[in-house]
Amino acid sequence: MPKRDRACGGKVAHASKEAxxxxxxxxxxxxxxxxxxxxxxxxxxxxxxxxxxxxxRVTALLERHRRDLEQRMRPSEAAGTRGQD
Numbered sequence: 338m339p340k341r342d343r344a345c346g347g348k349v350a351h352a353s354k355e356a357x358x359x360x361x362x363x364x365x366x367x368x369x370x371x372x373x374x375x376x377x378x379x380x381x382x383x384x385x386x387x388x389x390x391x392x393x394r395v396t397a398l399l400e401r402h403r404r405d406l407e408q409r410m411r412p413s414e415a416a417g418t419r420g421q422d
Contacts, residue, residue, distance in 0.1 A: 345377050348374075348382075350377050351371075354380050355402045362395055362399060368384050371383075371395065371398070
């Protein structure tokens with residue numbers, strides 16, 4: 338579970354960029370961005386000046402994360418096709 342960090346003004350510090358992006362998407366607000374905090378090293382959610390760009394970045398990050406998870410869950414295609422001629 339994310340924790341609030343006093344050094345960061347009480348913001349929630351997420352353990353990974355993906356976790357912060359998922360939380361930002363769940364907030365259903367346009368103009369949210371995720372960033373690495375130089376104080377605590379965690380990932381925070383903040384507002385951006387360009388809402389359209391931010392929404393596109395969060396969506397792209399979640400799509401990459403989904404593809405990475407699918408790829409890890411798939412058995413190796415190369416190992417499964419050897420010797421099946």
